[in-house]
Amino acid sequence: MNLSVKIGNATFANPVTVASGTFGHAEKYYNLEEVKKLGALVPKTVTRHAQTGNPPARIIETASGMLNAIGIENPGIDGFMAQKLPSLQKIGVPLMVSILGHTDDEFVQIVEKLNGQSGIAALELNLSCPNLGHKVLVAQDPQAISRLVKRIKRVAKFPIVTKLSPNVTDISEMALAAQDAGADAVSLVNTFTAMVIDIEKRRSVLGNVTGGLSGPAIRPIAVQMVYRVARRVKIPVVGMGGIMTAKDALEFLIAGATMVAVGTANFVNPRAPLDVLEGIKEYMKKYKMKDIKEVIGSIHL
Amino acid sequence: MDKIQSFYPVVSNQKLSPCFYRLCFDAPQIVKTVQPGQFVHIRVHDGLEPFFRRPFSVYRAQKHVEIFYEAIGPGTEILTKKKKGDLLDVLGPLGTPFRLPSEDVEDVVMIAGGIGVAPFLILSDVLKARKCRLILLYGGRTAGHVYDMKEFKKNGCQIHVATDDGSIGVKGRVSKLFSKIPCNPETTMIYTCGPHAMMAAVQDFARQKRMSGQAACEEVMACALGACLGCSVKTTSGYQTCCYDGPAFELGEVIF
Ligand SMILES: Cc1cc2nc3c(=O)[nH]c(=O)nc-3n(C[C@H](O)[C@H](O)[C@H](O)COP(=O)(O)OP(=O)(O)OC[C@H]3O[C@@H](n4cnc5c(N)ncnc54)[C@H](O)[C@@H]3O)c2cc1C
Ligand SMILES: Cc1cc2nc3c(=O)[nH]c(=O)nc-3n(C[C@H](O)[C@H](O)[C@H](O)COP(=O)(O)O)c2cc1C
Ligand code: FES
Numbered sequence: 001m002n003l004s005v006k007i008g009n010a011t012f013a014n015p016v017t018v019a020s021g022t023f024g025h026a027e028k029y030y031n032l033e034e035v036k037k038l039g040a041l042v043p044k045t046v047t048r049h050a051q052t053g054n055p056p057a058r059i060i061e062t063a064s065g066m067l068n069a070i071g072i073e074n075p076g077i078d079g080f081m082a083q084k085l086p087s088l089q090k091i092g093v094p095l096m097v098s099i100l101g102h103t104d105d106e107f108v109q110i111v112e113k114l115n116g117q118s119g120i121a122a123l124e125l126n127l128s129c130p131n132l133g134h135k136v137l138v139a140q141d142p143q144a145i146s147r148l149v150k151r152i153k154r155v156a157k158f159p160i161v162t163k164l165s166p167n168v169t170d171i172s173e174m175a176l177a178a179q180d181a182g183a184d185a186v187s188l189v190n191t192f193t194a195m196v197i198d199i200e201k202r203r204s205v206l207g208n209v210t211g212g213l214s215g216p217a218i219r220p221i222a223v224q225m226v227y228r229v230a231r232r233v234k235i236p237v238v239g240m241g242g243i244m245t246a247k248d249a250l251e252f253l254i255a256g257a258t259m260v261a262v263g264t265a266n267f268v269n270p271r272a273p274l275d276v277l278e279g280i281k282e283y284m285k286k287y288k289m290k291d292i293k294e295v296i297g298s299i300h301l
Numbered sequence: 302m303d304k305i306q307s308f309y310p311v312v313s314n315q316k317l318s319p320c321f322y323r324l325c326f327d328a329p330q331i332v333k334t335v336q337p338g339q340f341v342h343i344r345v346h347d348g349l350e351p352f353f354r355r356p357f358s359v360y361r362a363q364k365h366v367e368i369f370y371e372a373i374g375p376g377t378e379i380l381t382k383k384k385k386g387d388l389l390d391v392l393g394p395l396g397t398p399f400r401l402p403s404e405d406v407e408d409v410v411m412i413a414g415g416i417g418v419a420p421f422l423i424l425s426d427v428l429k430a431r432k433c434r435l436i437l438l439y440g441g442r443t444a445g446h447v448y449d450m451k452e453f454k455k456n457g458c459q460i461h462v463a464t465d466d467g468s469i470g471v472k473g474r475v476s477k478l479f480s481k482i483p484c485n486p487e488t489t490m491i492y493t494c495g496p497h498a499m500m501a502a503v504q505d506f507a508r509q510k511r512m513s514g515q516a517a518c519e520e521v522m523a524c525a526l527g528a529c530l531g532c533s534v535k536t537t538s539g540y541q542t543c544c545y546d547g548p549a550f551e552l553g554e555v556i557f
Contacts, residue, residue, distance in 0.1 A: 024528030025545065031304045044530075052539055059523050059531030064349040066523060073530045073540065216349055267523040268344065268354060270306055270392070 008159025008184035019263030065215025069208035094121035187238035230256025246279020341393030414495025440475030
């Protein structure tokens with residue numbers, strides 16, 4: 001059975017990975033033999049300088065999901081390379097390093113620091129960053145996406161995955177902008193901007209007032225977005241949003257995703273990524289498929 | 302994928318008072334390694350609502366692992382329905398345990414509010430072998446909320462109780478009991494767990510008397526593995542995760 005997939009010149013043993021910000025402290029808590037079975041690992045987004053994150057409360061559960069407003073707490077690229085990267089490299093699973101700059105220059109500086117590091121298969125651009133001089137985020141402006149991706153493609157030694165926000169009118173326009181600028185893949189979706197109010201205090205529950213909705217609550221919308229994007233672009237799509245089980249992941253693959261990422265489910269069931277991988281294999285066995293490509297984009301219309 | 306996730310059979314699940322329950326499950330791996338102040342993260346059902354797991358301090362780890370819990374919402378309500386033989390999906394033991402007192406400490410004072418008493422039975426189980434004196438100051442809403450003092454007594458603890466309505470012990474807040482604390486910075490160590498306002502009062506008192514201690518914090522948790530960075534506690538050295546850097550912190554370092 002061939003489960004391997006490609007993004008740019010990078011090959012992954014199988015299509016299952018974890019979503020940025022949902023996987024950590026592998027060496028302490030995880031059975032590394034099991035982690036090694038995954039196709040790729042995506043660490044928490046890293047920025048140019050360390051960020052302390054948002055004031056609490058940062059998370060709250062909702063019907064079939066959760067809101068988060070972590071504020072990309074991270075040690076910055078230098079701290080990441082000193083403290084986190086070595087142990088991630090040691091695991092041996094190809095890394096897709098998620099990065100965010102508050103300016104295009106910062107993005108480039110981060111890329112230059114990562115160029116030449118071993119164990120990295122691709123870079124994921126988190127575009128949920130301010131678009132200087134505009135009211136919207138880079139992820140919400142096709143011209144800003146195009147400008148940034150072109151600039152990064154000129155310096156990056158790795159394939160570039162552009163992570164798209166669902167908080168737009170037409171996500172496929174953003175995917176096309178990324179593709180035309182040279183992105184090697186797009187990943188979607190990031191979280192949906194959302195809010196929960198404490199009616200006794202008449203305050204937003206989250207310290208940051210708004211946050212991002214993730215988990216099974218968003219899955220059908222995410223599947224639709226992946227389907228729409230996969231039909232419009234030629235580059236691979238990494239699908240995510242509420243995947244808890246293999247059945248969920250298969251919906252994304254059949255809709256056209258080349259890889260799938262398990263995010264919020266890790267918090268409820270740390271085995272979820274492995275269960276997803278095993279379930280995909282069983283499904284292929286059941287339908288006598290020999291190659292994951294027989295699943296990807298196989299939706300009947 | 303996780304070396305600390307397992308399914309353990311429930312041994313018993315007893316209602317102790319109108320609001321408190323004690324659940325025991327058979328988890329030899331946890332019994333072997335757990336330290337006072339650590340917790341377990343339980344998936345109370347396979348459904349999607351409530352969505353998160355629920356964290357509980359390890360109350361005792363002798364033959365079985367015991368948790369002491371208050372039914373206050375949908376998650377704990379589901380937990381009350383667990384019966385002998387049911388399998389519990391548990392992550393644990395998790396978190397940074399209490400720093401234990403040095404050999405010079407003669408008086409260990411545990412100050413708890415409500416269900417915050419949970420991490421102290423296992424602490425007294427571990428400390429009773431030492432020569433130090435164990436003192437428990439306990440604040441609850443009513444007599445029905447003051448449980449289970451019998452076990453603490455068996456461990457040789459001196460117990461002082463305050464209730465909001467005076468139905469047992471002194472009427473008022475637990476701070477009314479601070480006069481019972483032997484205040485010697487070299488030989489007294491304080492442990493506290495409970496509502497923020499109570500722990501803040503304990504911190505103030507300890508600071509005035511220059512005593513050191515530990516606070517067990519509580520925050521809403523998603524992963525409980527230090528991955529999501531959702532359970533931040535504000536400390537003098539910035540935000541720290543309650544689940545990974547805590548739940549036990551130096552009392553003086555938490556910013557309540
Ligand atoms: C480290 C730690 C140890 C704890 N130990 C105990 C214990 O020994 N005994 C006990 O009875 N309770 C303990 N708690 C609190 C317990 O986790 C909550 O009471 C429980 O999650 C409530 O769930 P619910 O669905 O019944 O109520 P909800 O209606 O969901 O919540 C009631 C209250 O619990 C808090 N809460 C809800 N979800 C979580 C969560 N995932 N993590 C933390 N707090 C939450 C909420 O802020 C709310 O104030 C502990 C909490 C933490 C963080
Ligand atoms: C607690 C939390 C933290 C996250 N942090 C990041 C992050 O740092 N960078 C990023 O690109 N996405 C982040 N995400 C978004 C996820 O990677 C993913 O896109 C989203 O949650 C949808 O997938 P899911 O429903 O499977 O979680 C985070 C999500 C959660 C729940
Ligand atoms: S609950 Fe996820 S970091 Fe603590």
